[in-house]
Amino acid sequence: MATTTPVVGIVMGSDSDWPTMEAAATALDELGVPYEADVVSAHRMPVEMIEYGRSASSRGLRVIIAGAGGAAHLPGMLAAVTPLPVIGVPVPLRYLDGMDSLLSIVQMPAGVPVATVSIGGARNAGLLAARILGAGTTDEDAALRTRMEAFQADLAEVAHAKGAALRARRAGGPTGFTA
Amino acid sequence: MATTTPVVGIVMGSDSDWPTMEAAATALDELGVPYEADVVSAHRMPVEMIEYGRSASSRGLRVIIAGAGGAAHLPGMLAAVTPLPVIGVPVPLRYLDGMDSLLSIVQMPAGVPVATVSIGGARNAGLLAARILGAGTTDEDAALRTRMEAFQADLAEVAHAKGAALRARRAGGPTGFTA
Amino acid sequence: MATTTPVVGIVMGSDSDWPTMEAAATALDELGVPYEADVVSAHRMPVEMIEYGRSASSRGLRVIIAGAGGAAHLPGMLAAVTPLPVIGVPVPLRYLDGMDSLLSIVQMPAGVPVATVSIGGARNAGLLAARILGAGTTDEDAALRTRMEAFQADLAEVAHAKGAALRARRAGGPTGFTA
Amino acid sequence: MATTTPVVGIVMGSDSDWPTMEAAATALDELGVPYEADVVSAHRMPVEMIEYGRSASSRGLRVIIAGAGGAAHLPGMLAAVTPLPVIGVPVPLRYLDGMDSLLSIVQMPAGVPVATVSIGGARNAGLLAARILGAGTTDEDAALRTRMEAFQADLAEVAHAKGAALRARRAGGPTGFTA
Amino acid sequence: MATTTPVVGIVMGSDSDWPTMEAAATALDELGVPYEADVVSAHRMPVEMIEYGRSASSRGLRVIIAGAGGAAHLPGMLAAVTPLPVIGVPVPLRYLDGMDSLLSIVQMPAGVPVATVSIGGARNAGLLAARILGAGTTDEDAALRTRMEAFQADLAEVAHAKGAALRARRAGGPTGFTA
Amino acid sequence: MATTTPVVGIVMGSDSDWPTMEAAATALDELGVPYEADVVSAHRMPVEMIEYGRSASSRGLRVIIAGAGGAAHLPGMLAAVTPLPVIGVPVPLRYLDGMDSLLSIVQMPAGVPVATVSIGGARNAGLLAARILGAGTTDEDAALRTRMEAFQADLAEVAHAKGAALRARRAGGPTGFTA
Amino acid sequence: MATTTPVVGIVMGSDSDWPTMEAAATALDELGVPYEADVVSAHRMPVEMIEYGRSASSRGLRVIIAGAGGAAHLPGMLAAVTPLPVIGVPVPLRYLDGMDSLLSIVQMPAGVPVATVSIGGARNAGLLAARILGAGTTDEDAALRTRMEAFQADLAEVAHAKGAALRARRAGGPTGFTA
C-alpha cells in the first residue's frame, strides 16, 4: 500500500455535507490511511455517480464512504455498481433528525448491502473503513490493525482519565459522598 | 394521442411488487390510458434503469410511475434522469409498514421532485397519472379530464349508495334508533 | 398558453405558510411559468375552498400546489373537487417536525390522489408543477420540458463545481491526503 | 329531548368503517341516546359533507361523531362547518396502525377543535357524546349524567369481579402463593 | 348560566404548564364563559386530584380541561372519577415533541373517554369546551352556540383578509405573476 | 421474611392482561418469592387503586409490579401513593405495538419514578422484583441474591448448550463450513 | 448501613453525561443515601466495566444507576454481570431526542432486567434507588422509607402552593374569572 495512493473514497451529495463528513477524513488521517474526498450526487449527476462507483476498484480504492441526507440514495446506488464495501453515513437534515436518512440508507434490499453507521456518525465511518482495510492479510494491513488496537487502548485510557477527573471533582462534595 | 402508444410507464424493482403495482394499471385501463409495465431495478440493473429514464420522454412516455420498497431509490433515481413527472409508490415490505419506503421516496432533495402517493397506493398513482395527462391542453387531454370528472362523480354515487345501504340495514335496529 | 394567464395556483391555509411556500413561486418564476398565490383555508373558509377547487380548471389553472401543516386537509380537499393534479406540501409546524403534516397529506384514500413532496419541500412542488405542465404535447409544453432539461443540466454543473471546490480546498491538507 | 329524534350523528367515510364505528352506536343504545348513522365522505362527496355539517345543529343534532382513516379529513372538515362539538375516531387502516389517522384528526389548527379519542376507540366516542349531552342543564340531561354515573359504577363492579376471579383461579397455585 | 359561577375547570399538573394552558382561558374569556384555573397533580397530590374530579359536577362545573405532559395521567384519571366530559391537552416537554403526552392522553381504554386536542392545543381545548356548553338546549347555551358561529365567521374573515394581503404584497412581483 | 406472606404485589388493570403478566408470577415462583396477584384498575376503580397503593407497605409488600396498556396509568398512579418501588410492565394492545404503553409508563415526571421493563416484559418484572428484594441486607435477602446468581449462571449454561447444539447441527454442512 | 460507605453506584459512559446524571446524585444527597460516581464505559473499557459489575455487590453496593445514550449498552451489560438491581437512565443525544437511548436500555431480553426511567430522568433514578433501599427490612431501611414518605408529602405541599399562587395571580383577571 503506497501511502500516497488513496484507498478510501469519501463522497457526499453536496458540499453542505462536508461539515458532517469531515470527521471521516480526520479519523483516516489519524490512522494514516490515504483517501480522496469529492462531491458525487446521485440525483444531480447520476451518470458521473455511476462512473465513480464503477471505476472505484480499478482506480485502487478499497472502501467507499458515502454520506447523504433525506431520501439518501448515494450509498445504495454506489453499492449497486461496485463490488467494494460501501459505508453509508446518514446525514441529518433540518427535519426528522436523520431518521429518513437512516432508513433510506440501511434498509437496502437483499443483494446490495450498505454498511450503515449512526446518524451523523462520519467519524465511525472513517474508523470502520480502517477496520475493513485492517482485515486484509498483508503486512501493511496487519500494521493498520495494530494501529487500530492502539487507538482502542487510547479510548480506554481517556475513559479512565475521565473517571478519575469526575471522582476528583466530586471529592470535596457534600457529606456522605465517598467517591 | 394514439391509444396504442403507451404514455405512462409503470416500473418496479421486482416482479414481487406487481401485486401492489397492478392497481395502477387497472386504474389506467379504466380511464383508457395506454401504458407499459416493466421491471427496472435501481440496485440490480442501474445502468438500464438510467437508460430507461433517459429515453422515456423521447419514446413517447409522458408520466412514469415507479414503485419500490425499503430503501426505495427507483423513483428518485428516475426523476434524476428524466424531465417527466415521476410518481412514486411506497411499497410496504415485511417490517416497518412501509414507513421506510415512504421516507426514502418522498424526502427528495431540492431540485429533483417525486410525486409521492400513499403507502401501497398504486391505484392513486394511476389516477394521478391520468390527472397529469388530463392537465394538457389538447382535445384528447380535455377528454381525459372529462373522464376523470365522470370518475369522481361515480365515487360520489357509490358513497351515496353505501350511506343508503347503511341506513337501510340499521332501520330495524334497537328502539330509539332513528336513522 | 398566454404567459400572463396563471396556469398554476399556489394556495396555503394561512399567510404564515408563505415563508415556506414562496420557494414554489420562485421555482416557477425561474422556469417562466405564470401562477397565482392565495390564502385558501380548508378549516376557516371551507365553502370558498371548495369553490376555489371547483372553478380551478375552468379558470385556466392546470395544476394546484397546496401547502398545509398539522392536520393538513387542504391538498386532499382540493383534490376531491377538481380533476386537476394537486401537489401537496407538508408544512412543518412547531412540533413533530412535519410528520403529522406529511401523513395527513400523503395517506389519501383510493380515488383521490395528492402528489406529495418532501416536508417543507415547496421548491420541489414548483418544479413538479413545471414537469407536469411540460408533460403536455403542445409546442409550449415541449419548450417548458426543454427548460426543465436545461435546469437539470445546471444542477449537475453546480454539483461538479462544488466537487472541484472541495478538492481544491483539501489540496493543502495533511500529508497523505491526495484528493 | 324526545327520545325518537336523533341528537347524535354518527358518520364515516365508507361503510367499511362500520365494523369499527358500530361500537359508538352500541354505547349510545346502552345509555338510551337516540342517534342516526350515515356514510358522509369528505373526499368522495365533499359538498354533501359540508351540507351535513352545516345543517346538523338546525336538524336537532347536538354532537357529531366522525370516523375516518389514513389522511382522515372528515372530523376536521365537519368541525369547520358546524358550531357543535365533533368527536373524531381514528380508524386504523392496513398500514401504520392508525398513527396516520390519529395525527390527521388530532393535530387540528387553532380555531377548529376536534375531540379525538383513541385509535379504533368508537365505543369511547359514544360514551364521550353521552358525557357531552349529560353536561347540559335540563332534567333530561341530568338524567343522562346519572345514567353515566351508574355506568361508571358498573365498570368498577366488573373490575372487582375480575379481581376476585383472578384471585380464585390462583388459589390452588404453587406453594408460596398467597393471594 | 350565571356568568360569575365557573362552568369550566382548567387544571394542570404544575404551574409550569400555565404558559401552555393559558390559551384555554383566553378562548373562554373571548366567548364569555366563566371558568376556574388550578394546579391539580395526579402524581403529587392524587387524593386531592380525585376529590377535585368527584366534586366537579356538584360544584357546578360542566366541562374539565386538563393539561399534562410526558406520562400524562391527569386527564384520564379525572375522567375516571367524573361523569363530565374531560378535555385533555398534551403538553410538550423537553424531549419527544409531545408524542408521549399525546399517546398517554388519547389512548384511553374503553369505558373512560378523554376528548383529546392537539399537542400544545390549549386554545382549541377552550373552544371545544365552549362548543360542548353550546350543545346544551337552554337559551343561554343557544346564545353561546351563536357566539361560536360568529367566532367561526370571524375566522373566515381573517383568512380572507390574509389572502387579500398576500395577493396585494405579490402585485408588484416579477413579470408573469398575475395574482 | 416468612415465605407465606406476600412481599410482591402483582396488579393489572384487567384480567385480560393476565396472559402477559403471568410470567412475572412464574419468575417469582422459580425464585421462591411469595406474592399476591389482583386486578386493580386506575380508570375503573380509582379509589380502590389508591387504597391498594397506600396500604401496600403496611400490609408487608416490599415491591409492586403493575401492568397496563395504552394510556397506561396504573404503575404511575400507584407510585404516587406508595414509597415502595413500583415496576411497570407496558402491555401491548392491538395497535401501536405497545409504544403507547411504554411511553405512558416510563415518561414519569421528576419526583415519582416507575421502574419500567420492556414491552410485554413481565418475566423481567418478576426478576427485577427479586433483585430488589435481594438488595436487602438480611440473611434472607442475601439468600435470594445468591439464588439470583445461580439463576444467572443457569442462563449462561443454557446459552452454552444452545451454541453447542447449533455447532453440532451445522457439522455436516456444505463444504467449506468448519464450525 | 454506615453512612460513609456507598450503597449506590452512579456510573456513566462518559463525563459528558454528568450534567444529566448529576441529578441522581442530588436526589440521593437529599435523602441521605451514600453513593459513589464514576465513568465506566461499556464500549471503551469493557473489561473494567464487567469487573465493576461483578464486584459491585461484594463492595457493598446495593443498587447501580447507569446512564448512557444512543446505542446505550452500559445498563444492560452491568445487569448481565451483577445480581443487584440496575437502574438505566436514557441520556438524550443530539439526534432522536433519546428515543434510541430509551429503546436500547428498556428492551432487554428475558432474564436480564433493567429498571428504566424516563429520558434524561436521572433525578427519578436517584429516587428509585432510594425506594429500592427503603424496601429493605432493617430499621435503617425503614427510616429511609419514612424519609421517602416525607419527600412525597413535600411534593404535595409544593403542588398545593403552586395552585394557590396560580389562583392568586389570576384573581385580578378579566371579568367573569372566578378562580
Add this chain to the structure above:
Amino acid sequence: MATTTPVVGIVMGSDSDWPTMEAAATALDELGVPYEADVVSAHRMPVEMIEYGRSASSRGLRVIIAGAGGAAHLPGMLAAVTPLPVIGVPVPLRYLDGMDSLLSIVQMPAGVPVATVSIGGARNAGLLAARILGAGTTDEDAALRTRMEAFQADLAEVAHAKGAALRARRAGGPTGFTA
C-alpha cells in the same frame, strides 16, 4: 486463504435467531467463504462474549457478523473488544418491527463502529462480509471480488428475466396495453 479455516464468525444471542441469521451463512456458502457459527450472548455469557471478540483476530477471523434483537448489545460489545470489522444484523422481535434492534445496533458512539445492515438483513450481512474480504489485496481476495462481480451480474440477469416475464404475462391483457 485456506478454504477450510473460517474467516468469518457468525454469532447470535440465541439459537432462536438462527432462522434469521442462516441467510448470512447461505450467502457465504454461495461465494465460497469459510465461516463458523455460534451462540454468543452478550447478556447471558458476557465473559465468554468478550473472550470471543478478543481472540477473534488471532484465531484467523477477519470479519464478525453478529445478530441480535431488542436491546441488541452483541454487535457493539464485540466491536468494543476486537479491531476487526463487525457487521450488525438487527433481528426483529415480536414488537416494534425491529426498530429497537436497529437503533440499539446502529447508534454506536464515536470510536466504536458497527457496520449495520437492514432489519432482518442477514443475507446482506453475508454479502457485506464477502465484499470486505474482497477488499483485500491478495490474489485470493481479488478472486473473491471477481466472484462478487459475477454475483452482481447475476442479479441483473434475474431482474431482466423478471421484466421479460412480466411483459409476457401482460401481453394478452386488455385493449390499449402495449408492454
